[in-house]
Amino acid sequence: MGGVVDILSWICIGGGLFFSLMGGIGLLRFPDFYARCHAAGITDTLGSILILSGLMLQTGIELNLARLILILLFLLFTSPVAGHAIARAAHQHGLEAQVDGEDVTDA
Amino acid sequence: MKKTVSLTLMLFALWLLWSGIYTFMITSFGVASVILCVWLAHRMNIVDSEGHPAHLALAHITYGPWLLWQIVLANIDVSKRVLSGNINPCWVRIKAPQKTPLGRVIYANSITLTPGTTTVQLSGDELLVHTIHREVGEDLARGAMASRVSKLEGQD
Numbered sequence: 001m002g003g004v005v006d007i008l009s010w011i012c013i014g015g016g017l018f019f020s021l022m023g024g025i026g027l028l029r030f031p032d033f034y035a036r037c038h039a040a041g042i043t044d045t046l047g048s049i050l051i052l053s054g055l056m057l058q059t060g061i062e063l064n065l066a067r068l069i070l071i072l073l074f075l076l077f078t079s080p081v082a083g084h085a086i087a088r089a090a091h092q093h094g095l096e097a098q099v100d101g102e103d104v105t106d107a
Numbered sequence: 108m109k110k111t112v113s114l115t116l117m118l119f120a121l122w123l124l125w126s127g128i129y130t131f132m133i134t135s136f137g138v139a140s141v142i143l144c145v146w147l148a149h150r151m152n153i154v155d156s157e158g159h160p161a162h163l164a165l166a167h168i169t170y171g172p173w174l175l176w177q178i179v180l181a182n183i184d185v186s187k188r189v190l191s192g193n194i195n196p197c198w199v200r201i202k203a204p205q206k207t208p209l210g211r212v213i214y215a216n217s218i219t220l221t222p223g224t225t226t227v228q229l230s231g232d233e234l235l236v237h238t239i240h241r242e243v244g245e246d247l248a249r250g251a252m253a254s255r256v257s258k259l260e261g262q263d
Binding site: 019022023025026029030031032034035037038039041042044045046049063066067070076077079080081083084087088091097098099100101102103104105106 | 121125194195199216220222225250
């Protein structure tokens, strides 16, 4: 039983590392500021979700498990606020995005 | 009053989780700090349905896992774009159909949380979103997430 949980936990942590790496590569590869925000979003979301899930599996049922869940919850609440604040600041100061074609609308 | 009671209970539950040491003295420090926080929140007039949206907690039980799955899908999509370099960034201008400001903020936050879409501006009910690819933007404009958040908000 412990072995299965260990394997799942390592899969989660390994996956988290993989997606964090993807975020890092995207940060370097993408052409402009706004596109790089999306790359950073990978590290922020699935990167941290998977790493923290892996740690939860290592922890087992105890107080630290609840703490890890809350840390994840707070991360998921705050990281979009920070991401939005950065993108909004760039936009308001007139940083142009490299875009092709017309804006997409819902109309 | 109901909000104040539930905020107090939630803060104290949170404190109990962080602490882990339950001697009389330490716990009474916890009680004191919770009371201080609730008093401050009261003075700032933020104990309302916006500052303490406890009424949405139940609705999040279905919205949370759905959003999580969308995040997973979006992560895989953006990771593929990182490796392939297949990007075509564009701006998306859409309306947030939610009635309350809180609902619109949840919608804008959900968009930002999903990789590949970042809300840059929310004024009134107008959203300006930067997306990594036109397809992602068109998918967003179809409004699957918007109707989910409207449902979460408790309106049809």
